[in-house]
Amino acid sequence: MSAQSAANRRILVLHGPNLNLLGIREPGVYGSTTLDGINTALAALARELGVELKTVQSNSEGALVDAIQQALGECQGILINPAAYTHTSVAIRDAVAATALPTVEVHLSNIHAREAFRAHSYLAPVAVGQICGFGPESYFLGLRALVSVLEK
Numbered sequence: 001m002s003a004q005s006a007a008n009r010r011i012l013v014l015h016g017p018n019l020n021l022l023g024i025r026e027p028g029v030y031g032s033t034t035l036d037g038i039n040t041a042l043a044a045l046a047r048e049l050g051v052e053l054k055t056v057q058s059n060s061e062g063a064l065v066d067a068i069q070q071a072l073g074e075c076q077g078i079l080i081n082p083a084a085y086t087h088t089s090v091a092i093r094d095a096v097a098a099t100a101l102p103t104v105e106v107h108l109s110n111i112h113a114r115e116a117f118r119a120h121s122y123l124a125p126v127a128v129g130q131i132c133g134f135g136p137e138s139y140f141l142g143l144r145a146l147v148s149v150l151e152k
């Protein structure tokens with residue numbers, strides 16, 4: 001894949017609050033892989049799939065909304081783990097809906113098998129789909145799914 005065609009398929013990867021603490025954060029739930037580890041493996045997969053990634057982590061809802069808005073005209077799709085904002089943020093959902101960019105929601109844990117409040121996602125209705133419960137693999141499956149959507 002040439003650099004130019006990879007740039008034509010640029011994907012925004014967004015990590016929400018507390019994901020910067022992966023590796024030390026509740027390892028029984030989220031595993032021992034750090035965010036850097038996930039980003040490095042995602043970058044390798046992106047090269048294989050011929051896409052370019054722009055990666056942002058923020059603990060702030062507004063910064064995540066800003067990053068989603070900036071994706072307009074810059075990126076062709078969004079891979080997002082909104083973390084706790086999944087269950088609270090109408091603003092992130094509205095930003096994704098506003099861009100109308102194909103968006104895949106991912107979670108390390110199976111949010112449907114945990115506390116009841118985690119089973120609801122404000123984002124899911126405006127996402128192409130949701131992948132959860134596979135640890136870091138959720139991101140890799142999500143990237144593959146998003147690229148296949150972009151190829152259609």
Ligand code: DQA
Nearest residue numbers: 081082083084107108109118
């Ligand atoms: C999470 C699940 C959320 O419920 C939680 O608030 C997170 C991480 C996950 O990846 O499993 O911070 O999105």
